[in-house]
Amino acid sequence: MGFKAWLVALAMEKPKSVFLMIIALVVLAGLQIPSIKVDTDPENMLPHDQVDRVFHDNVKKRFSLYDSIIVGVVNTESEQGVYNPQTLQDLHQLSTAVQSMPGVIRQDLMSLDTVDNISQSVDQPGTIRFEWMMKSAPTTQLQADQIKASVENLPLLQNTLVSGDGKAAGVYIPIESKSESYRLSQEIQIVIDQLQAKHPDSGNEFYMAGLPVAEDTFGVEMFIQMAISAPLAGLMIFILMWVFFRSMLLITAPMLVALAAVIITMGLLIGQGYTVHIMSSMIPIFLMPIAVVDSVHILSEFSDRYKPGDKPKAALREVIGHLFTPMFYTSITSAVGFASLAFTPIPPVQIFGLHVAFGILLAFVLTVTLVPAYIVSLSPKRLAALKDHSISEQVHEDEASLLSRLLSITGRFSIAKSKALVVMFVGVTLVSIYGLTTIQINDNPVRWFKEDHRLRIADKVMNEHFSGTYDAFLVLERTGLDQQKAAFLAYLRKQVNARENAEGVVAKLDKILGSLDSEEYSALLQKLTFELDDAAYEDSAHEESWLALLDTVEKAQSESKYFLTPEALAYLDDLQLFLNDSELIGKSNSLVTLLKTVYRELQGGDSSQYKLPESSNAAAQTILSFQSSHRPDDLWHMVTPDYNSTALWLQLKSGDNQEMSRVIQLVDDYVALHPLPENVEMNWAGLTYINVVWQEQMVTGMLSSLTSAFFMVLVMMFVLFRSIKLGLLAMLPLTVTILFIYGLIGFVGKDYDMPIAVLSALTLGLSVDFAIHFLERCRATYQQTGSWPETVDEMYKGPARAISRNAVVVAIGFTPLLFAPLVPYITVGFFLAMIMAVSAVVTVVLLPAVINGIKNKDKLFSVSENDLLKKQTGER
């Protein structure tokens, strides 16, 4: 291995250059870190050009929909609920204050004081009345009661602006950008606090909900968490190593390796312009424990071999000669485990995986350069001091320690009861597989907060009262408009040519049509009516011809407004009635709701008139009446101005992906039974839906990551051990571990969410390390001793302890995550510790038991390759 020798020689001969180069890299990378951009938008889990995301963005634009913060006022103390003067006054003040906050789309803000009331006039019977619902806040209970009566009469508002039980009212605050929602939520909180301070006895409680706030708040807290958890993890590892080695000198090198690896990796990520997503924020925490492990190996072995007075270089060369290959392989396998995340079609997960993989390989390079350079640079006096704290002494001390005794017992036990153990593991694995099948795939960004977090509480309270704070949009649209356009243009030309004095008109018409050629059908018709109108005005000689053409175009235009036709509206109506009957859906609002409400009021307000207009013209005129209100543009959240696309707004009580998936299934089943009208297409949009999409992508993506990583590692094991059997044996502990962990997740009922999914691939990379070390040592020892019982005995002294120790280092290194206020961190911390513990136990207990059952051990440990292997197995 020429490269290896060169690298190590470089480190030992020119330690200063190595230090300088590493320092330069660290400084260069460190300079990138201040330009960090945090990104917690789950939408970014999908690539920008992902089809559902493109559609979602398109729908937002098409229907002028914005991400919203929802502020709820709940009053359970007053008998009238929120319909009491004080609460409504507070609500009014809150809404007014929010409206002038920058970043709020104020014309679309929905609150009792910004919406219209459509009702029958009390003073003038038979008169329809349009007015602000609550222009100024009521001062008497009577006025509050009137507002209550009005809201309850309007299906678009009831259960959306005020809960059905009358105990909660909402302010829907559309915002320009999701990334503003944390700042805005802070500003809104100030207003709320002022209101609460002014009227402490009002009985009002205020809550903020909606996915954007949850997501943006998560980002802010994540940023803080990063600044706490990563250094804390470093500290934990430091303390732990102190406990093990009790030597500052010894600990300094691994800590430097870890620090340099983390800074360079993060600097690289940030420097490339990537945003730091939830997963990437955990990179330091992942890297640190992994980075220290290798240098601990080198230092331990070096202090074993080095005798004071010797030249350190010779001992060092020998140590690295021993350790290079196993370290290289464990690094490569870990890196492969992480890098396999690149097969998941989720950009933040890909970036995370690839950078951790880079970090691991970097840590390896740093270990074999920085550590030798560090040792060579130490003065003989310090080297002697290092000897004083050598691991070998520790080992002897430990001889009688609890861990040693435990391991020794374990060793004897696993050989004595090897058959029973194997049977037991098979049993556990089978049960795990069953558990695996019960896994619930689910996620919900709001659940990324702990249950006592104010956002979780708000989410719970708001969804108890309201129809739901989670949005999904069912978009129906007319297709085949290009064919319609072509057919219409052909028809129009025929019309012109059929007229008597066509020649006077044809040239100009062609010019007009030519200029409008690239327009879509509805825009073409719209613009054509204008052009023809102008032509009739300017070219009075052919006025009649132009007006006749105009009539033709107008007729086509009326006919093209598909979602005004009784057929389309009836389908929409039936679908909505069906959805409203389902318990999965809190409430739905649509063009149908609006039409029926306005129609009812036009017809005198009797509930029997709550129905759809009978013709397209009647529908258009009903809409025209609605448009004479204060908020005519609300219409365009439900239908496009060309009436070729309409959106059903579904309010869901839960942001769980499972719930959304059930809703999708429900609609799919309905459409299967009641096919969509011809040339109509239906698609989903909305944040709740987008979350489902990326989750599905992640589940399938993770499966391919895991499979590819599994086979890559397997191949590497074949290469490393040059033995099929040993290669397969090396895969055994991690297979059992992965199945066990995921089986456990299934049994415990923990949802398979983003962090859990990501764990699968890294489990693989991390837990194979133990098997590599164990089997390498096992083979070397067997080749030396030629006796299985002796090998086992030896194995439970050195290697088993090393494995246990490493497991403890890594597991403990992740524990700061357990104290994070954010659930994904806790999940990752807990399961990584679990994985470490389980795979260490499985390696130490199961592997000997299985090997014990293999008859021909000489063949297994390929004695013929004795010499070669002796050199390679430097594991302490």
Added chain:
Amino acid sequence: MFKLISTTSLFVVAVLSVFNNVYAADLTDANEIVSKANLVSYYAGNDGRSEARMLITDAQGREQKRQFTILRRDREEGGEQDFLVVFSRPSDVRNTVFLVAKKPGGDDDRWLYLPGLDLVKRISAGDKRTSFVGSHYFYEDVSGRSIREDSHQLLETTDKYYVIENKPLDTNSAEFSRYIAWINKTSFLPEKIEYMDENDTVYRRVEVLSSALIQGHETVTKSKVSDLRSGGSTTLEFRFQNYDLGMDQAVFSERSLRKPPREWLQRGQ
């Protein structure tokens, strides 16, 4: 009696205003300026007819069109008026009719006829600052905001304009905190009006894009409202304008809702 005089008097006003501009000193009384502007904008002639073409454009550039004919008759110069608005396009709202009896300082009487529902409906509105048929114009922009609802102050007199600040007397009656009008010193047409919100940010603008002298009256032929918050705008073109056609009060009766007065709706008077 008043009507008889007003025809000539308006002509005199128009001439006088030109005269004023050249020879006389600028006006200094804001109320007087506003009062004149009100008359020029909404009370030209005893009656009038105009064909309007409205193009509503949203922030994304999507367009909608409305075409309607407006008939107007003044009951009293600067006071009560009747309007009849008959829609002709798009065809799905053809023959939809609005009838308005405007009562400055009070609630207008409004009726609506929807042919598709064959329904005559009386409308009552809490205020006059609702959208006019889904456009960015308010009902009040079309029929005129009563000058008695605001206090007026002359901010500045430029070469061309009287710049008047208007503040609502009842702050609850309007969504603006004030608006500034640039009134042409010669024609007394308010050529630009900007509305400010509580942060004193301009959020809405009404502009005259072109005007013409018709039968001695300086008349807006094209105007535009911009909603600066949403980014949408509406342009309104007036064509085939005529004044003093001698319309009868019966034109503005409830009968006209179902049976629009053809003789006044046809062009070429």
